[in-house]
Amino acid sequence: MLAAVGAETLEDLFRSIPEGLRLRRALDVPRALDEIALFAEMRRLAARNETDHPPFVGAGAYPHHVPPVVDQLLLRGEFFTAYTPYQPEVSQGTLQALFEWQTFVCLLTGLDVANASMYDGASATAEAALMAARVTDRRKIVISAAVHPEYRRVLRTYLASTHDEIVTVPYGDDGRTDLAALARAVDDQTAAVIIGYPNFFGVVDAVGEASSLARKAGALSVAVTTEAVALGLLKGPGELGADVAVGTFQSFGNALNFGGPAPGFFATRQENVRQMPGRLCGATVDKHGRRGFVLTLSTREQHIRRERATSNICTNAGLCALAATIHLALLGRRGLAQLARVNYARARLLSDAMRRAGFGLRFAGPTFNEMAFEVGDAEAVVARLAKRGLAAGAPLARWYPDDPRMKGALLCVATELHAPELIEMFAQAVKE
Amino acid sequence: MNFPDDLKYTKEHEWCRIKGNRVVVGITDHAQNQLGDIVYVELPEVGDPVKKGESFGVVESTKAVSEIFSPVSGKVVEVNDPLSDAPETINEDPYEEGWMIQVEFSSGKELEELLDVDAYKKFVEEEAE
Amino acid sequence: MSNPTGWKPRIEQESGTAATHPEVGAGGATSGLAHEERLLFEHGAANGRTGVSLPPAGGDFDPERELPPELLRAGIEGLPTLGELEVVRHFTRLSAWNHGIDTGFYPLGSCTMKYNPKSSEALARLPGFANAHPLLPPELAQGSLELMFQLERALSEISGFAATTLAPAAGAQGELTGVMMIRAWHVARGDARKRVLVPDTAHGTNPASCAQNGYDVVQLESGPDGRLHPETVRDAMDEDVAAIMITSPNTLGIFEAHIAEIAEIVHAKGGLLYGDGANLNALLGVARPGDMGFDVMQFNLHKTFATPHGGGGPGSGPVAVSEKLVPFLPLPVVVKEGERYRLVNDGKERPRTIGKLREFHGNFGMFVRALALIREYGPEGLKATAQLAVLNANYLRARLKDAYDLPYETDSLHEVVFTDKAQKPTGVTTMDLAKRLIDHGFHPPTIYFPLVVHGALMIEPTETESKETLDGFVDGMHAIAEQARTDPEGVRASPRKPVRARLDETRAARKPVLRWRPGMKVE
Incomplete structure (x- = not known):
């Protein structure tokens, strides 16, 4: 091969790189491992994580059972080792699955159109704010303090250079957004009103009321969902009046993976479709009239519109979206409703067990599978349970240090993975 | 390629038909041919001001986006609304049914700067080289 | 030999009709048995099948009684009602309509469609990694943190930079991160600047990332040899230019040989050099962007190392920076204190950070695959890759x-x-x-x-x-x-x-x- 390319050595292939710019030593990375040694080393690392029990912490990433079917299908090389479906004739599998993903997102959120996925819920939220600013030609973003704090940090980072104004609205004692404060904050300069559903405290927030406020002011309302299993029981945010629904479908088919990757989603009303970020898959026909699918409305995107694109996003979370699609296909109408009910019931078991152990709820508002308990010194509880290999929950004071109400609040989750006995054991362990 | 000789043209491939104090504006047969199948068009609203040489709208094919530039300054007095539902009209009949906007122009002087059919034909030929 | 059925094979005759056999392509393509497959939603079994096995809800809890009725939805109309086998067949059939690297050659330029060892996949699925919650107390997550620390060190060495953030979710988000750090650096010096220079050969994400950061984009023409020339940069460079974004080798596959001189020109006017690392696979172990004058560069772990492309992601876009940009790195940052690892996630510890780019810590699943490949290849293997x-x-x-x-x-x-x-x-x-x-x-x-x-x-x-x-x-x-x-x-x-x-x-x-x-x- 060297002869065919007119080179004598492999080094000759790099003659276009000036001498002075070449690396004249070996890279200082550990020497190569054979597969057996590699597995030993990686197993050593994995064993340094303690994951024997399902964590009692959710806060944006939820422990759920992933049926083995999901991974079996996902690992089919034809899905797994393909890329963005630029050549639709040889990508119909990916494309139809994306069309099905978009449909699932629409059905669950109650909105008209969804894109082919986003990096995560946080960047999807930031993109929703940017879209609202484009659609309304306004620059003020109103967001509830009960939206996931990490999402709000990402929003701030994304908006830092565009000089949009971010106004944060407080929550009330029921854990819901303070609607009176929200009404004061929303005005004729407001582009978006962003609210969690359920919110960071696990409380089912007032999407309907927030959406009417937004509509009256000519702003878009954005509902953020981190625990999408809730949508098996609760109305879709679109049904309650939201114009945009964003968040993550990690709960469907995606393992925790220490926080990523997971499929962000983005759904909105039909009239905003040309302002959406990200890829869209659409139905069409081939030249013999047979149904097929293609990426469409691409002129919104960076590879065509460059600096005037609706977003810079290119690679998204396709495979994670496929995992969620497979899991949702398995669940179906009945399974999703059942999964949501099991989650609801396990969380009620948890709150009962905690109440019996002497720990009340921090917030009075309605919850799904996550809730904050008053446990005294939340950080101490976390540290104590960690010694037993249990991930206890998220002390809310970490994110709300200035709110004295949060001092003893521990945010906990219970899902279908938390067996009743484990829940009981957990409540007792918090008490000890 | 069709180049009607009763029209004026721009180097951005718009055509104008002068009607009293108004001009009707569209894109030329050459332009639609270069773009390919047009799938979307974004036009201003009646009453919007336009400025000579500045973008007043966008036409899109599946793989390209092209801005449309106003040949004169003035005010939009009519918009070809049916185009948004049937953008293919621009491909099929760029000079009649495919017109885009009518502008009431503020200065007749700008009209003199437009190309006549021969100048435009020549420009297109040069551009192709 | 007896043949009690009287059936006679007719193989010879059938092979005589070879003319109807499909031609075989140079890549071995012929026709196969592919099934038409409806949408999941069109299968129409109305008998309420499901493909999952779940416990009963248990307890005496009734959301209908306990939650406000206006929030509750009935079953979602339109969701499928399929059993496990139906779902398995559906997706197996769909997969057969795809061409992947595992199927055949996939020379999609700039996307680096390489074969990834299956070992990386198995390792990413180790329960200790896959089941780790991002908010585990650090003492329960030392393995994840050590892995991130090792990967951060390896990427910094491979690229020749001082430090690397693992947070960005994909290359384009890495670009956004890099440009944000450039902006933060300029702003900290009291000089926000307005423009970024981008050659005409750049990926569309480059100008889009600049625009999303509020910068105007100035496109530079590459020369007749496909390279960016110092004169072009000199003419466009002034004190309002924050940075130049260069992909090297560029999208023509050509090394930007004038990079050192371009770096001098840009730095002399106070600008920074952004390197798009989409094509870093060409340079592994051969040359390092950090040694060429670049100040910041994003990786695309799914291109350069081992991550399935997955029909469009997930990716992972770590960003490496030179010393002067280290204070601006996004959070979290993993640090080693004695023998313990810890995530710095609080802005108070890093007051000049640009903030957070995504929830939690980045696409950890991709970190496992990338580190596994780096460990499996070692220094010689990485160089051989290039x-x-x-x-x-x-x-x-x-x-x-x-x-x-x-x-x-x-x-x-x-x-x-x-x-x-x-x-x-x-x-x-x-x-x-x-x-x-x-x-x-x-x-x-x-x-x-x-x-x-x-x-x-x-x-x-x-x-x-x-x-x-x-x-x-x-x-x-x-x-x-x-x-x-x-x-x-x-x-x-x-x-x-x-x-x-x-x-x-x-x-x-x-x-x-x-x-x-x-x-x-x-x-």
Whole structure:
């Protein structure tokens, strides 16, 4: 091969790189491992994580059972080792699955159109704010303090250079957004009103009321969902009046993976479709009239519109979206409703067990599978349970240090993975 | 390629038909041919001001986006609304049914700067080289 | 030999009808058994099947009684009602309609479609990694944190920078992060600046990332040799320019040989150099962007190391920076204190950080795969990656340049760009050539990109392909060039073998159908 390319050595292939710019030593990375040694080393690392029990912490990433079917299908090389479906004739599998993903997102959120996925819920939220600013030609973003704090940090980072104004609205004692404060904050300069559903405290927030406020002011309302299993029981945010629904479908088919990757989603009303970020898959026909699918409305995107694109996003979370699609296909109408009910019931078991152990709820508002308990010194509880290999929950004071109400609040989750006995054991362990 | 000789043209491939104090504006047969199948068009609203040489709208094919530039300054007095539902009209009949906007122009002087059919034909030929 | 049934094999006669056998493409493509498959939502079993096994809800809890009724929904109309086997068949059939790297050669330029060892996949699925919650107390997550620390160190060494953030979710978000740090650095010096210079060969994400950061983009023309020239940069450079974004090797596969001089020009006016690391695979172990004057660079872990491309992600886009940008790194940052690892997630510890880019810590699953590959390859293996990627690309270049127009004679590294100019007289275009490759059993190269090349065919074979595969591809390309001369209609009528012929993209865009709805016929 060297002869065919007119080179004598492999080094000759790099003659276009000036001498002075070449690396004249070996890279200082550990020497190569054979597969057996590699597995030993990686197993050593994995064993340094303690994951024997399902964590009692959710806060944006939820422990759920992933049926083995999901991974079996996902690992089919034809899905797994393909890329963005630029050549639709040889990508119909990916494309139809994306069309099905978009449909699932629409059905669950109650909105008209969804894109082919986003990096995560946080960047999807930031993109929703940017879209609202484009659609309304306004620059003020109103967001509830009960939206996931990490999402709000990402929003701030994304908006830092565009000089949009971010106004944060407080929550009330029921854990819901303070609607009176929200009404004061929303005005004729407001582009978006962003609210969690359920919110960071696990409380089912007032999407309907927030959406009417937004509509009256000519702003878009954005509902953020981190625990999408809730949508098996609760109305879709679109049904309650939201114009945009964003968040993550990690709960469907995606393992925790220490926080990523997971499929962000983005759904909105039909009239905003040309302002959406990200890829869209659409139905069409081939030249013999047979149904097929293609990426469409691409002129919104960076590879065509460059600096005037609706977003810079290119690679998204396709495979994670496929995992969620497979899991949702398995669940179906009945399974999703059942999964949501099991989650609801396990969380009620948890709150009962905690109440019996002497720990009340921090917030009075309605919850799904996550809730904050008053446990005294939340950080101490976390540290104590960690010694037993249990991930206890998220002390809310970490994110709300200035709110004295949060001092003893521990945010906990219970899902279908938390067996009743484990829940009981957990409540007792918090008490000890 | 069709180049009607009763029209004026721009180097951005718009055509104008002068009607009293108004001009009707569209894109030329050459332009639609270069773009390919047009799938979307974004036009201003009646009453919007336009400025000579500045973008007043966008036409899109599946793989390209092209801005449309106003040949004169003035005010939009009519918009070809049916185009948004049937953008293919621009491909099929760029000079009649495919017109885009009518502008009431503020200065007749700008009209003199437009190309006549021969100048435009020549420009297109040069551009192709 | 007795044959009690009296049935006689007719193999000989059947082989006599060979004319009806489909042609075999240079990549081995022939026809197979593919199934038509409806949408999940069109299967229409109304008997309420489900493909999952769940416990009963248990307890005496009733959301209908306990939650406000206006918040509750009945079952969602339209969701499928399928059993496990039906779901398995559905997706197995869909998968058969795809071409992946595991199926065949996939020389999609700039996307680096290399084969990833399956070991990386198995390792990412170790329960200790897969089941780790991102908010585990640090003492329960030392393995994840140590892995992140190791990867951060390895990436910094490989790229020649001081430190690396692992947070960004994909290359484009890495670009956004890098440009944010550049902005933060300028702002901290009291000089926000307005513009970023981007060569015309850049990926579309470059200008889009700048715009998303509030910068105006100035496009620079590359020279007739496909390189960016110092004079061009000098003319465009002034004190309002925050940075220049350079991909090297660029999207033509050409190394930006004037980079040192360009760095001098940009730095002299107070600007910074952003390196788009999308093509870093060409340089692994051979040269390091950090040694060339770049101040910041993003990786695309899914291109350069091991991560499945997954039909469009997930990716991972760590960003490496020189010393002066370290204070601006986004959070979290993993630190080692004695023998313990810890995530710094609080802005108070890092007051100049640009903030957070995504929830939690980045695409950890991709970190496992990337580190596994780096550990499996070691320093020699990483260098061999670059060498073989460049050798393979140059081999294709040498063998194809007689049949196809090569617009730039300049040396190529990991990818090479051809055009359809030689086929022009026959009426066959780049699109037709690409579609014909499908019938041979190859995924087409990237087409019509970079935009500076008319009718571009951008070929990136990667290091993992064998000479035999490359020779097969060359045979296919030659056969197509020949067919374009003798039977251009045949080329234009392709592809014939996939489950679908060319699709009507115009129709899809004019009347977008982006989802199924209950009662709807998608057609």
